[in-house]
Amino acid sequence: MASTTNIPTMSELAAQGKQPEVLFWVGCAGSFDERAKKITKAFVKLLIKADVSFAVLGPEESCTGDPAKRAGNEFLFQMQAMTNIEVLNGYEVKKIVTACPHCFNTLKNEYPGLGGSYEVVHHTQFLKQLLHEGKLKVKGGSFKGKRITFHDPCYLGRANNEYEAPRAVLSKLESELIEMKSCKAKGLCCGAGGAQMFKDAEPGNKEVNIERTEQALATKPDIIAAGCPFCNTMMTDGVKNKEQESKVAVMDIAELLEQAQDL
Amino acid sequence: MSAYIPNITFAVLFFVLVGLFTRNVRRIVRNIKLGTSTNRSDQPKKRWLHMARVALGQSKMVRKPLSGALHVIVYVGFVVINIELLEIILDGFLGTHRIFAPFLGGVYDVLIFTFEIFAALVLICVFFFWTRRNVVRIKRFWKPEMKGWPKWDADIILYAEVVLMGLFLTMNASDYWLQTVAQDSHYVQAGSFPISQFLLPLFDGMTAQQVIAIERTTWWLHISGILLFLNYLYYSKHLHIILAFPNTYFAKLSPQGELSNMEAVTNEVKLMLDPEVDPYAAPATDAVPTTFGAADVTDLNWVQLMNAYSCTECGRCTDECPANQTGKLLSPRKIMMDTRDRLTEVGSSLNKGEDPNQNTLLDNYISREEIWACTSCNACVEACPIAIDPLSIIMEMRRYLVMEQSAAPNELNVMMTNVENNGAPWPFNQQDRIAWREELNT
Numbered sequence: 118m119a120s121t122t123n124i125p126t127m128s129e130l131a132a133q134g135k136q137p138e139v140l141f142w143v144g145c146a147g148s149f150d151e152r153a154k155k156i157t158k159a160f161v162k163l164l165i166k167a168d169v170s171f172a173v174l175g176p177e178e179s180c181t182g183d184p185a186k187r188a189g190n191e192f193l194f195q196m197q198a199m200t201n202i203e204v205l206n207g208y209e210v211k212k213i214v215t216a217c218p219h220c221f222n223t224l225k226n227e228y229p230g231l232g233g234s235y236e237v238v239h240h241t242q243f244l245k246q247l248l249h250e251g252k253l254k255v256k257g258g259s260f261k262g263k264r265i266t267f268h269d270p271c272y273l274g275r276a277n278n279e280y281e282a283p284r285a286v287l288s289k290l291e292s293e294l295i296e297m298k299s300c301k302a303k304g305l306c307c308g309a310g311g312a313q314m315f316k317d318a319e320p321g322n323k324e325v326n327i328e329r330t331e332q333a334l335a336t337k338p339d340i341i342a343a344g345c346p347f348c349n350t351m352m353t354d355g356v357k358n359k360e361q362e363s364k365v366a367v368m369d370i371a372e373l374l375e376q377a378q379d380l
Numbered sequence: 381m382s383a384y385i386p387n388i389t390f391a392v393l394f395f396v397l398v399g400l401f402t403r404n405v406r407r408i409v410r411n412i413k414l415g416t417s418t419n420r421s422d423q424p425k426k427r428w429l430h431m432a433r434v435a436l437g438q439s440k441m442v443r444k445p446l447s448g449a450l451h452v453i454v455y456v457g458f459v460v461i462n463i464e465l466l467e468i469i470l471d472g473f474l475g476t477h478r479i480f481a482p483f484l485g486g487v488y489d490v491l492i493f494t495f496e497i498f499a500a501l502v503l504i505c506v507f508f509f510w511t512r513r514n515v516v517r518i519k520r521f522w523k524p525e526m527k528g529w530p531k532w533d534a535d536i537i538l539y540a541e542v543v544l545m546g547l548f549l550t551m552n553a554s555d556y557w558l559q560t561v562a563q564d565s566h567y568v569q570a571g572s573f574p575i576s577q578f579l580l581p582l583f584d585g586m587t588a589q590q591v592i593a594i595e596r597t598t599w600w601l602h603i604s605g606i607l608l609f610l611n612y613l614y615y616s617k618h619l620h621i622i623l624a625f626p627n628t629y630f631a632k633l634s635p636q637g638e639l640s641n642m643e644a645v646t647n648e649v650k651l652m653l654d655p656e657v658d659p660y661a662a663p664a665t666d667a668v669p670t671t672f673g674a675a676d677v678t679d680l681n682w683v684q685l686m687n688a689y690s691c692t693e694c695g696r697c698t699d700e701c702p703a704n705q706t707g708k709l710l711s712p713r714k715i716m717m718d719t720r721d722r723l724t725e726v727g728s729s730l731n732k733g734e735d736p737n738q739n740t741l742l743d744n745y746i747s748r749e750e751i752w753a754c755t756s757c758n759a760c761v762e763a764c765p766i767a768i769d770p771l772s773i774i775m776e777m778r779r780y781l782v783m784e785q786s787a788a789p790n791e792l793n794v795m796m797t798n799v800e801n802n803g804a805p806w807p808f809n810q811q812d813r814i815a816w817r818e819e820l821n822t
Contacts, residue, residue: 184799189673191645305759315791327706
C-alpha cells in the first residue's frame with residue numbers, strides 16, 4: 118500500500134513484477150509548476166487515503182504534445198504522442214487518471230488514433246467515483262456554508278461534455294455552489310487554452326482572465342474552484358489583479374476535497 | 381392560342397428562374413468540391429438523428445429563447461406556406477385557379493386558414509427581427525465584419541419576406557372579395573381567410589375588373605418574387621435554409637475537443653521512429669500532400685467549405701468568443717465569412733477561366749493576428765445553431781504557419797523547443813518531474 122513516503126513509479130513497480138490499477142498522469146504543470154504541484158500532492162494524498170492502487174511515470178512521462186498541437190505543430194505533437202504511447206503500451210497501462218484537462222483530452226481523444234487506447238478519466242470524475250463508492254468520505258465542516266463558484270475548464274466541459282463530476286464533488290462539501298453568469302456549456306475560457314498560456318495575448322482591450330475573474334467575483338465567492346492547473350494560474354492572476362487575494366482563494370477540486378478530509 | 385399566353389409565360393418564367401437557380405447550385409457544389417476529402421459517411425443513424433435534432437428540430441437555435449422562438453415561427457411558417465406554392469405552380473402551368481380546392485374540401489379551408497395565420501405571424505416576427513437589428517441594434521449585428529453587403533443582405537431578406545407575405549395576403553383578400561362580393565364564377569368559393577378578410581375594405585367601390593386585376597397582379601408578383609428570391613440565395617447568407625441540413629448531417633460527431641491527427645504526419649513520424657526503415661528508400665509519390673495545413677480554401681476540406689456557405693452570420697459564435705469579447709481582432713463569424721468570400725472569388729475566377737491564385741485566404745482575407753488570438757476553447761463551435769466549426773479552420777491555418785512557414789510567434793517557438801528538448805513546455809530538467817514526491821514528506 119502506498120503512503121506519502123513510497124509513491125511508486127511504473128518502473129519501480131515493474132521491477133517488482135507488479136502493476137497498478139491506474140496510472141496517475143501528472144502532466145507538466147503538475148510536475149513543475151509550483152502552484153500546480155500543490156494540486157498534485159493533494160490528489161496523491163486522496164489516492165492514498167482511498168487506498169487506490171496507482172503509480173506515476175516520473176521521469177518517463179513527457180508532455181502529451183497538446184500545446185504543440187494547438188500551436189499548429191502536428192509533427193512535434195505526434196512525436197510526443199508516439200513516444201508516450203510506446204511507454205504506456207510498454208507498461209500495459211489500462212487506465213489513466215489526470216488532473217489536467219488538456220492531458221485528459223489529448224490522451225482520451227487523440228492518442229487512440231495513434232495506437233494508444235486507454236480508459237482516461239479526469240481527476241474530478243475519479244474523485245466523484247471514490248466518493249460514490251465510499252472509499253473517500255467527507256467529514257464536512259471546513260467548507261460548510263462557504264460560497265464556492267466553479268470555473269468550467271474548456272477541455273473538460275465543452276471539449277468532453279463533463280460538467281457534472283466536479284459539481285458532484287463540490288456538492289459533498291456542504292458549501293454553497295453559486296454559478297457564474299456564463300457556466301457549463303457557455304463557460305468563458307480562462308484565456309490559457311490553445312497554447313495562449315505560453316505567449317502574450319494579441320492586442321485588445323482586456324485580458325481574457327480578467328474578464329473571467331470579474332464574472333467569478335460577481336458571485337461574491339469565498340473560493341473560486343478550478344479543475345485545471347492552467348485555469349488555476351489564470352484565475353489566481355486575475356484575483357491578484359483585482360486585489361482580492363486576501364478574500365478569495367482559487368483552489369482545485371482536489372485541494373478542496375483534501376482539505377475537507379483534513380489529511 | 382392566345383388563351384394559353386399566361387400558361388406559356390408562366391412556364392418560361394418558371395423554367396428560366398429555376399434553371400438559373402440550378403446553375404447556381406451546381407456552382408456551389410463545384411466550389412465545395414474544391415475542398416480536400418474527408419470521410420463523413422460513418423454512423424449514418426447518428427448523423428440523421430443529429431440533423432433531425434439540430435436542423436429540423438432547431439435544438440440549438442432555441443438556446444437563446446427570444447430569437448429562437450421568433451426563428452422557429454418564421455421557419456415553420458416558411459415550410460408550411462411552401463405547401464401552397466405547389467398549388468400556385470400547378471395553377472400557373474395549367475391555367476387553373478385553386479386547383480386543390482375541389483379535391484380537398486374542408487381540408488382546403490383548414491390549409492388556407494393555417495397559411496394565413498402563419499403569414500401574419502411571420503410578418504410580426506420579421507418586424508421583431510428588423511427592430512432587434514436596426515432599432516435595438518444588438519451588438520453582434522454591428523461588429524466590423526457586418527459593414528456593407530452583410531448588413532444590406534440581412535435587411536433585404538427581411539424586406540423580401542414582408543413583400544412576399546404582403547402580396548400573399550393581398551392576393552387572398554382580393555380572391556375572397558371576388559368569391560363573396562362579386563361572386564365571380566371563376567373564383568370558386570374555397571378557403572378560409574382569417575387575416576386577409578380584414579383587407580376587404582381596400583376594395584370598396586372598385587369594379588370586379590379592377591379587383592381581378594389586383595388579384596392577378598399580386599398572384600404573379602408573389603410567385604415571381606419567390607422564384608427571384610430563390611436566385612438571390614446564391615448571393616446571400618440565406619443559403620442556410622438549404623445547407624443547414626447537410627451541414628448538420630456531415631458535422632463532426634466526435635468530442636469537440638478532439639483535433640484530427642494528420643495522417644500524412646503520422647506516416648512521416650512513424651518512419652522517423654522506426655529503426656528498421658530504409659532511409660534511402662524512394663518516397664511513395666502520394667506520401668506527402670502539397671501543403672501541411674491551410675493557406676487557401678482549396679487546402680480546407682469540403683465540410684469546412686460547406687460550413688462557410690451555410691453560415692447565416694448570426695454572430696452567436698463571435699458573441700461567445702473570449703478573444704472577441706476582450707477586444708481582439710478575432711471573430712469566428714469573420715473566419716467563416718472570409719472563407720466564403722474567398723471561395724466565391726475562386727469560383728468566379730474559374731467561371732471566367734482566370735487564374736484563381738492571385739489571392740489566398742490567409743493574409744489576403746484572414747490575418748495572422750486573428751489566427752493567433754484563438755484559445756481553442758470551442759465556445760464558437762458550441763454556440764453555432766447549425767454545427768459550423770470555425771475552430772477547425774483556425775487550426776488548419778496555424779498548421780500551415782508553423783509547418784510550412786515556421787512562422788509561429790517567438791514565444792511559441794520557445795515553448796515548442798522546450799517540449800522537444802525537455803519534454804515539457806518549460807525549460808526544466810526531466811529528472812525533476814517527480815521532485816514533488818520528495819517535497820510531499822518535507
